[in-house]
Amino acid sequence: xxxxxxxxxxxxxxxxxxxxxxxxxxxxxxxxxxxxxxxxxxxxxxxxxxxxxxxxxxxxxxxxxxxxxxxxxxxxxxxxxxxxxxxxxxxxxxxxxxxxxxxxxxxxxxxxxxxxxxxxxxxxxxxxxxxxxxxxxxxxxxxxxxxxxxxxxxxxxxxxxxxxxxxxxxxxxxxxxxxxxxxxxxxxxxxxxxxxxxxxxxxxxxxxxxxxxxxxxxxxxxxxxxxxxxxxxxxxxxxxxxxxxxxxxxxxxxxxxxxxxxxxxxxxxxxxxxxxxxxxxxxxxxxxxxxxxxxxxxxxxxxxxxxxxxxxxxxxxxxxxxxxxxxxxxxxxxxxxxxxxxxxxxxxxxxxxxxxxxxxxxxxxxxxxxxxxxxxxxxxxxxxxxxxxxxxxxxxxxxxxxxxxxxxxxxxxxxxxxxxxxxxxxxxxxxxxxxxxxxxxxxxxxxxxxxxxxxxxxxxxxxxxxxxx
Ligand code: NAD
Ligand code: UDX
Numbered sequence: 001x002x003x004x005x006x007x008x009x010x011x012x013x014x015x016x017x018x019x020x021x022x023x024x025x026x027x028x029x030x031x032x033x034x035x036x037x038x039x040x041x042x043x044x045x046x047x048x049x050x051x052x053x054x055x056x057x058x059x060x061x062x063x064x065x066x067x068x069x070x071x072x073x074x075x076x077x078x079x080x081x082x083x084x085x086x087x088x089x090x091x092x093x094x095x096x097x098x099x100x101x102x103x104x105x106x107x108x109x110x111x112x113x114x115x116x117x118x119x120x121x122x123x124x125x126x127x128x129x130x131x132x133x134x135x136x137x138x139x140x141x142x143x144x145x146x147x148x149x150x151x152x153x154x155x156x157x158x159x160x161x162x163x164x165x166x167x168x169x170x171x172x173x174x175x176x177x178x179x180x181x182x183x184x185x186x187x188x189x190x191x192x193x194x195x196x197x198x199x200x201x202x203x204x205x206x207x208x209x210x211x212x213x214x215x216x217x218x219x220x221x222x223x224x225x226x227x228x229x230x231x232x233x234x235x236x237x238x239x240x241x242x243x244x245x246x247x248x249x250x251x252x253x254x255x256x257x258x259x260x261x262x263x264x265x266x267x268x269x270x271x272x273x274x275x276x277x278x279x280x281x282x283x284x285x286x287x288x289x290x291x292x293x294x295x296x297x298x299x300x301x302x303x304x305x306x307x308x309x310x311x312x313x314x315x316x317x318x319x320x321x322x323x324x325x326x327x328x329x330x331x332x333x334x335x336x337x338x339x340x341x342x343x344x345x346x347x348x349x350x351x352x353x354x355x356x357x358x359x360x361x362x363x364x365x366x367x368x369x370x371x372x373x374x375x376x377x378x379x380x381x382x383x384x385x386x387x388x389x390x391x392x393x394x395x396x397x398x399x400x401x402x403x404x405x406x407x408x409x410x411x412x413x414x415x416x417x418x419x420x421x422x423x424x425x426x427x428x429x430x431x432x433x434x435x436x437x438x439x440x441x442x443x444x445x446x447x448x449x450x451x452x453x454x455x456x457x458x459x460x461x462x463x464x465x466x467x468x469x
Contacts, residue, residue: 002125002194004030008082010112012036012045012071014052014168014275014344015129015161016088021060022172024069026202033070033078045071053343053370056169076119084125084195086159087112087140091130093279102286104133104279113140117147120154125191127157131224131280133287134217137181155191157182158213160220165274166341177207181216221284225300228277230265232306238268238462239313248462249444268462270353270415270442271310273338275346278304311349314461315356318440321459322411326362330434332409334402335416335443336368336376343370349442350415351379358395365397367405369418373398403429411438417445430454 009020012034024032036042044051046065050058061069072078079085089108094100109130116126126144128137137156144154158181163171178199182192196208211219234252241248248268256263272278281300288297319326338348345351350366357364358380366376380392399405402421406412406429414421422445430437438457441448448465451458458465 002083002190004083004125004194004198006030006082007032007084007086008078009034009086009088010036010075010079010115011086011088011090011108011130012038012041012051013088013090014054014165015163016086017045017050017052017061018054018057018163018168019088019129019161019172020086021057021064021069022169023198024064024067025060027198028068030198031068031070033072033074033082035072035075035078037073037075039073042071042073053341054165054168055341060169075115079116079119080121082124084127085116086127086129087116088129088161091132091279092275093282099286102282102289104131104136104283104286106132106136106139109136109140110143113143114147116154117144120152121149123153123155125155125157125194127159127195128217129159129161131160131220131276131283132158132217133283134214134221136217137213153187155183155187156213157191157195158216159195160216162220162223165344166339173202175203175207177209178203179216179219180208180210181213182210184212221280221287224276224280225284225303227265228272228281228307229300229303231267231269231272231277232303232310234266234268235271235310235461236306238310241268241462242464245464268444269310270314270349270461271307273346273348273350275344278307278347311352312356314440314442315353317459318411318413318438319360321438321440321457326357326360326410328361328363329410330363330365330408331357332365332367332406332412334367334405334412334414334421335418336366336371336379337416337418340416340418343368343372343375345371345375345379348379348415351382353413353415353442354380354396358391362395363397364395365399365405365409367399367402368416369420403432407432408434409437410434411440413440414443414445417443421445422447426451426456427454430456 009016016034020032020034041051089112091104094103094105137158141156160179180192180195182188192210199208237251238248252266255261256266281304285297285301333350333354336350337343337345354364376398377392381389402424436457439451441460448458448460452465
């Protein structure tokens with residue numbers, strides 16, 4: 001039986017950091033070192049200000065760091081000493097060449113595999129935790145075996161991660177399931193068992209699902225595609241609600257009580273964001289096209305198309321309400337992260353919406369409790385709808401309080417569902433705004449009747465709130 005004593009995790013990001021912290025807390029006898037090529041990221045993991053915000057993470061890192069949890073840039077040394085290596089590197093959408101805008105960019109994964117092969121002097125279990133296209137484990141295996149030193153063998157496992165940002169610690173501690181895919185051979189089963197026995201320290205055995213590698217890889221893409229599809233489905237219905245006078249929250253409640261449908265992931269919004277949903281669906285679409293299954297690809301592509309449309313539809317609605325012009329008007333964006341309880345802005349709907357307003361020459365005022373000004377400027381200057389840093393700096397102001405952001409604004413747009421936005425003093429806010437004062441709740445978190453009685457013009461995703469003249 002293979003016993004794991006030392007673990008190396010390549011990639012100290014949103015997945016590598018939290019998942020290894022929980023693993024370290026649950027397996028105090030195992031030494032876990034998280035490595036990264038980014039010195040600033042590792043420095044931050046070793047400091048009091050961690051590189052990511054995740055509720056409960058600070059305390060857990062402080063508890064384990066220096067005991068059996070380490071963060072280092074010594075990639076080679078850590079690989080050499082490890083029995084098991086998690087590969088948690090980024091696998092973004094490819095932005096060049098064949099498959100541009102859809103396929104996964106496996107550059108970082110391949111670099112990690114080559115490094116493992118070049119360094120390893122003893123057998124290792126290599127665990128693919130990054131989200132990858134089906135059969136990526138094949139590529140990793142070929143690179144490892146082609147470059148292995150004599151006598152060194154590798155077992156490759158697929159162990160996709162299902163944590164969601166903002167709830168990562170709870171998702172890791174109380175995982176619905178852990179998936180482990182591996183080669184269906186005696187050596188493969190031994191490697192699967194070695195990893196399963198680590199998770200079994202805190203996850204009930206019946207929730208540790210083992211399967212063949214390809215099923216495991218495909219299950220991860222499928223899970224994200226299904227979750228994103230639910231958001232796009234309810235968002236599609238939100239448009240029907242606005243047109244008919246139905247209320248999307250009532251519809252969601254009505255269908256969600258059907259146990260076959262379930263109530264989760266039926267919250268209408270300005271569109272899903274985050275580093276995973278769009279990327280993984282596009283990855284799935286590209287896979288289907290490569291497999292000559294264009295109808296399947298088109299089916300899933302529609303989920304992304306609906307998401308794009310929802311963001312654009314919402315922005316058009318705001319501009320139409322603001323008398324068809326936002327030029328030089330102060331538009332306050334409350335929340336820039338892609339969801340609450342994270343500082344992550346990757347693919348955040350707020351980025352797209354802010355870009356639309358900048359293109360219309362609005363003055364965009366942004367407040368988010370966890371997103372820095374630098375991050376906002378980086379996000380808004382990325383190639384896409386707008387790539388002019390000067391225009392961004394002229395058109396965007398970052399505020400350190402919601403009250404300052406909304407002062408003198410023509411409209412407030414709630415882009416992220418931060419809890420603190422629910423308890424703001426809206427009477428005070430109303431008094432300091434231009435009139436008519438508009439508020440657009442893109443997250444369905446505010447008390448719309450109360451806002452209306454204060455005097456706001458209220459517009460909401462998926463329902464009509466009658467105006468007050
Ligand atoms: P991330 O960008 O936050 O972190 C990846 C890290 O890997 C970076 O710090 C980068 O410097 C490092 N890295 C890249 N190549 C390296 C190399 N060769 N050697 C050492 N370090 C290297 O990414 P993330 O959000 O943690 O995602 C990682 C993977 O997990 C992706 O495949 C993603 O799809 C998947 N995933 C992400 C989430 C999520 O919520 N973020 C959830 C589930 C799965
Ligand atoms: C997702 C998956 O949930 C997770 O299992 C996977 O490992 C990584 O991708 P994440 O992107 O961190 O996690 O957050 P999630 O809670 O899934 O939200 C994604 C986006 O959908 C957010 O922008 C969120 O606001 C939006 N969303 C979610 C809705 O608009 N409505 C909902 O009902 C649920």
